[in-house]
Amino acid sequence: MTRHPSLEGLLLSSVLCLGWLPACGSGGGGDRPGGIASREDGWLRGDLHVHTNVQGGFETLASTIDLAEGLAADMFLWMNPAYEGNQLDYLAITDHDSVAALSDPDFVSDQLTLVGGEEWSGDGHAGCWGIHELVVKDPDGDGKSQADVDAALAHAHAQGGLMSINHPMLQSNPFLWDPRGMDGMEVWNSGFGIGDPALTQADIEAWEASHGPANPFVRRAAQLQGGLCSRQNLVLYEALLARGEHVALVGGSDRHAFLLPGFPATYSQAPSADLEGVLAGLRARHSFVSRNPAAAQVLLEVRAGGRTYGLGDEIPVAAAGEELTVVVRVGRAQGGLVRLIAGEAVASDEELATAELGRVALEESVRSDPFTARVTLQARPGTWFYPVVLEPLVAPGLDAAQAAEVRDIARQVAATGAEEFTALGQIMLKYVDTAVLVDSSLCNPRSWSPDRMQCMPQDPDGLATFYLPDFLDRTLNVVLEDGEITDWCMGALGSAALCVAE
Ligand SMILES: [Zn+2]
Numbered sequence: 358m359t360r361h362p363s364l365e366g367l368l369l370s371s372v373l374c375l376g377w378l379p380a381c382g383s384g385g386g387g388d389r390p391g392g393i394a395s396r397e398d399g400w401l402r403g404d405l406h407v408h409t410n411v412q413g414g415f416e417t418l419a420s421t422i423d424l425a426e427g428l429a430a431d432m433f434l435w436m437n438p439a440y441e442g443n444q445l446d447y448l449a450i451t452d453h454d455s456v457a458a459l460s461d462p463d464f465v466s467d468q469l470t471l472v473g474g475e476e477w478s479g480d481g482h483a484g485c486w487g488i489h490e491l492v493v494k495d496p497d498g499d500g501k502s503q504a505d506v507d508a509a510l511a512h513a514h515a516q517g518g519l520m521s522i523n524h525p526m527l528q529s530n531p532f533l534w535d536p537r538g539m540d541g542m543e544v545w546n547s548g549f550g551i552g553d554p555a556l557t558q559a560d561i562e563a564w565e566a567s568h569g570p571a572n573p574f575v576r577r578a579a580q581l582q583g584g585l586c587s588r589q590n591l592v593l594y595e596a597l598l599a600r601g602e603h604v605a606l607v608g609g610s611d612r613h614a615f616l617l618p619g620f621p622a623t624y625s626q627a628p629s630a631d632l633e634g635v636l637a638g639l640r641a642r643h644s645f646v647s648r649n650p651a652a653a654q655v656l657l658e659v660r661a662g663g664r665t666y667g668l669g670d671e672i673p674v675a676a677a678g679e680e681l682t683v684v685v686r687v688g689r690a691q692g693g694l695v696r697l698i699a700g701e702a703v704a705s706d707e708e709l710a711t712a713e714l715g716r717v718a719l720e721e722s723v724r725s726d727p728f729t730a731r732v733t734l735q736a737r738p739g740t741w742f743y744p745v746v747l748e749p750l751v752a753p754g755l756d757a758a759q760a761a762e763v764r765d766i767a768r769q770v771a772a773t774g775a776e777e778f779t780a781l782g783q784i785m786l787k788y789v790d791t792a793v794l795v796d797s798s799l800c801n802p803r804s805w806s807p808d809r810m811q812c813m814p815q816d817p818d819g820l821a822t823f824y825l826p827d828f829l830d831r832t833l834n835v836v837l838e839d840g841e842i843t844d845w846c847m848g849a850l851g852s853a854a855l856c857v858a859e
């Protein structure tokens with residue numbers, strides 16, 4: 358497919374580039390193409406959590422795939438050049454308790470590696486990928502139990518598939534079962550700044566009254582209050598690492614309607630570009646999550662015993678401990694902040710309740726693109742560490758009034774519940790053509806503007822789907838501290854490396 362802008366496109370360009378954002382020619386978020394996680398090195402980006410109208414979503418399977426492919430469409434790239442080369446590589450279809458997509462003739466794409474999957478639902482959700490048969494949530498029909506969780510995990514693995522806990526701290530549907538043995542954890546569900554309020558000890562106790570003990574990791578994570586469940590997800594991830602549960606850090610858009618797949622995007626370092634390759638990368642925990650397919654990237658590099666290790670690896674170290682130099686490489690996040698969060702093993706589930714978890718072992722401003730930071734850690738078996746990249750909440754180039762408006766939107770986003778798409782629509786009212794919103798057949802790319810939400814013509818009927826320009830996407834991923842928005846949005850999160858006895 359050729360990607361030359363049409364004459365019509367060029368004429369549109371001269372009309373539309375009068376907006377207040379530095380979008381035209383720069384994609385509204387700086388020069389995004391390229392990056393450090395290249396396809397040559399096997400890094401494929403995709404979405405692991407997407408619904409269709411089979412169960413919960415609004416779009417047909419065909420339209421859902423078309424939408425994911427839309428990031429590579431000529432007109433889209435012309436308006437958003439930052440996406441040149443930043444299209445999605447894979448897409449998982451994860452309808453609630455359904456694998457109908459697998460036998461649907463529309464389950465095909467010449468652009469995307471499609472991952473057959475399911476969102477294993479009911480009380481506590483989990484994503485299954487690479488499965489062929491339905492993993493049943495409650496085979497005996499008497500309500501979900503820990504035995505059902507264990508059987509589901511075994512069934513997913515027996516099929517060569519993977520299973521990963523979804524939105525684990527979501528107040529309206531957390532995952533309180535014992536997650537040991539799972540392959541991944543969805544730390545980033547839809548926007549990092551969108552979500553339910555933090556899960557409380559009272560919520561956990563209410564669940565325990567009818568189910569028995571919740572897992573010890575959620576109890577530790579629920580100690581963090583004053584933010585959203587997404588912040589608690591990170592504590593939960595650290596609690597698992599501290600107890601030697603080394604799982605892939607993943608994300609998913611949980612797309613049902615309105616917004617595009619790929620926001621956030623999960624990168625898998627795939628030894629091949631097919632389904633088996635994507636699964637192998639995730640199985641090896643060679644993964645990181647980015648705010649969108651064109652946003653921040655992060656990689657780790659650790660030399661030990663004459664070998665080089667990266668994201669998600671197990672690193673053999675001397676039992677007595679040894680010094681490790683950890684190199685964190687950051688792409689496409691200039692003006693941001695990079696951190697390496699490190700922690701140690703905790704001896705028992707009981708000790709986890711009071712244990713200190715992640716500490717900031719490294720924090721540096723991201724002064725260039727790409728950017729490299731290093732830190733020396735005293736590592737022993739059980740030491741773990743993972744990278745965090747924050748990007749400025751206010752996109753470069755906005756003036757004071759625009760910056761104030763962005764902060765105002767971010768505050769409203771942070772107060773919005775996870776399933777409140779109507780409220781989100783209201784927040785974005787200024788940036789959406791409401792006639793198109795309720796009738797996507799009216800979508801005309803000639804109406805696109807770089808500083809407004811852009812309707813996607815691949816969504817043919819009903820509620821429209823929109824691309825959010827970078828400056829708005831940042832607001833959906835605002836990072837909260839003590840209940841207040843900060844100057845940052847989440848840019849990227851990488852799977853932890855874990856030191857083991859050599
Ligand atoms: Zn779910």
Ligand SMILES: [Zn+2]
Nearest residue numbers: 406408476611
């Ligand atoms: Zn879902």
